[in-house]
Amino acid sequence: MATTDSVSKAFAPAQDAPLTERDLDWAVVQRVQAGNVAAFDQLVQKYREHIFSVIYNMTSNREDASDLTQETFIKAFQAIARFKGKSSFFTWIYRIAINSTMTFLKKRSRRRYISYENINEEVHSTDIIESLTAKNRSEKGAIVHELQEKLNDSLQKLSPKHRTVVVLHEIEGLSHVEIAEITKASVGTVRSRLHYAKQQLQSYLQDYLG
């Protein structure tokens, strides 16, 4: 997937290219720190969809995800003068997003509103949807909606920490090491959480998986 590839490039080894994504981001950050505030928009354009995707899949709410994504970039903008580049901007902005979302989820623990984002048209050409609607193409919309509902519901049943790992790994396509860096947990912890979370999801989605 294109978004996953671009995200993974942020962690590409230095020998693969003269300038890594991390280097490029750091150059932009330095321009912002030097007073070129407009340069921050480049970082927003580059990461907004990734950040929105993570938060949306964490909250299952379109409006909350939009607010939290904006909040993430505002926090980053306010703190960018203190960003020293010890980690990549990618890791840093993801960490801000995850922490903001975790805080939000704690406050929202007793309320749960689910609003769905539209599934992009390209999904209807995937093998998965084709398989799901193989028997009767006229039910495609209903099947997609039902599956969307079930997936969101299943994700919301996971604890925020387990949900984070699943979202970052299975949906965003980040590696265990990258997730460990973002969540400040060990790789072993990440693997353990992922294993447990997938077991839970298997049971929740049993009807679709067998």
Added chain:
Amino acid sequence: MANHPQERQAEINLEDLLRLKRSERPSDQFWNEFDQELHQRMLQTLVKKDPWYLQLMRGFSGRILQNTALAAAAVVIGVVLVRPAFQPMASSTGAIAMDSAAVVPSGNTAMAGLMYGSDLDAVASELSMTDYYADAISVETNSDDVNFIRDFEMESMQVASYDASVYMTESAQARVSFASAGVASLVY
């Protein structure tokens, strides 16, 4: 739904289902509105002043914290080093320090110092009165002062045998007898 989920299960695994979530993407219209709102909020942050507690927290995370820590350390060191000099050696009932200005005659330069602490300890232990003792009695005077008499005999030690609760400054002055004016310091 007409289809039974079990009919689809053979071809689909969990990873496939979760990958579907990647396709839930907002429209371009959403991102246009998003960008406008974000720019608006970012501009507000440039103008809007942070609440006082946020400014305070930010300040404490930097130079203010270092200065505060240094000042606190200086105060602690000051208290530890300086305070004992002003404290009595025993803390039972207080201390008597006779006013030196009142008893030191002008022109006296010689100093005689006598320490009775160990003797008084013995007396105190004998009388089971450990709440006071005479620390030092010293007298300043000229060697040619004919009126000077070293008289630190039992009169002055009697003070030590008195009960602290009934001990008075006047009695100390009376018992520390000097033919010449001097300095007497009794601590109990």
